[in-house]
Amino acid sequence: MLCRNPFIRDPTGKVFRQIAFAGRPLEDAVQGIPFPCGQCLPCLINKRRLWTHRLLLEAMCHERAAFITLTFREEDYPSDGSVQKRDVQLWIKRLRKLASPRKLRYYAVGEYGALTHRAHYHAIVFGIDTADIGLVEQSWPFGHVFVAECNRLTIQYVVGYVTKKMVRKDDGIQKEFAVMSRRPGLGFDSVVKLSGLIRDPKYAHLFQWDSSIPDGLRHGRMLMPFDRFIKDKLCKILEYDVDSTAFYKEMMYKFWKARSANPDYYHPLLDILLSESHQRFLQIKAKHKIFCTRNSI
Template sequence: MECLHRIHLPDRGAVPCGRCVNCRKNKRQSWVYRLQAEADEYPFSLFVTLTYDDEHMPTAMIGEDLFKSTVGVVSKRDIQLFMKRLRKKYDQYRLRYFLTSEYGSQGGRPHYHMILFGFPFTGKHGGDLLAECWKNGFVQAHPLTTKEIAYVTKYMYEKSMVPDILKDVKEYQPFMLCSRIPGIGYHFLREQILDFYRLHPRDYVRAFNGMRMAMPRYYADKLYDDDMKEYLKELREAFFINQMQQEWHHYINTSPRLRYIADQLETESKLDYERRAEEKLKLK
């Protein structure tokens, strides 16, 4: 999907704004693709929900002097410690993850949704083993499906629910954490894939349902140098302009009112051209 509010930079030309509806949809689609590519590399992957009990829920004092309130907040530190304990205990497995934080829609309690790649234990037993490393409350875990991949990435498209008292407190906003070395979905870039895209440059991929979608930026950065990216950008812009022209012609041909306006504009343009031509001839 094309950006609705492209930004023009002196050295790069028109670039996506990164904030409009289409940009957010593209970002989400890119992550869905990368997460599915990552999951395909493992025989086991889990969708995990981590919640706090009252004793361990991190809190912060928010507000002005006499009006301060104690509220539950999300904590990156808790997740980092959890992953450290988990990897230490199960160091024989190549564990990787993608996680987003949320506040509950009812009481605003902080919690986390995680995709855990490569953890071989499922069901209640798997949840109990994860709880031993979480130590802060409760764990729910079940085998990963495409439905959960879509759910865990929804924050990129929809605004996350944040308690009113925390909306202006930057350090307690919902966040995303994931494995980075290598990046999520890196295995997509096998030698055969690299060879194919370098021989047949394109800025899109086929999603797992067969639909065409924009190539995730992470992959484009690995595949193409700046010159090739510029070439693909020109192709994309030409395609976009052509698409807009086709849509405009379709609207004109299916709407009598638009057809009338277009004919009027065309007539006025011709008359204006003829007038200017006559004036030039008179000057000679």
């Protein structure tokens, strides 16, 4: 577990912070399930990775996709200096009308420039490509439009808003956000294709198998993890039962192994999990620092 601040849900369903386990019986700590906070740096980086994969999976289901940036010219700049979900929803509505009868799907974010702090939008739109720049220009009369290829890097760029978080509570402007196509969720259409590949032993090398349902898919040399949405859908379509016994067993094993190596070892299981991933955490932190420096040049 890479999360630096996980919660623990004990067997009765109560939720604790790591620290709350300090004086509690060891057995509670073993049986409680740790789950990530979703807020710390490793959690945010993980979220970025999972969403990148969701969009890559969605892209597998479309012949066309584009990376789009929308900015405001001075006269049309929002008076409160803020990004708005409504701006994006109305824009997509106009773009859909222009691109009809093609069906568009999208993932869009509102954010602020790292140096200029100016409000702008980025989107991955499925169903159009760079040849459709005319349509995009027509759909956004408020400023400059930039249209480029959709690939892993541009997807990662859009999803990267997750780790930026430049707006603070008391800044008085709308926080960075993402809006996207729903019903079905992005990536849903890929699940049928994936389940076909999973059933065929010929493609076993494409997946990472740690359990009965693969944890991720190889895209070239890159292994990308599946998020819970995709895993749940895969379980359903492949008729697998989600079984957590294996997970409990592994946790028990790790705990008792640590104890037998050092009988005076009274740290809860979580400490073991955290120390296990400490090295990896330091790497991630260092890599993120480089990532941020590059963005602000």
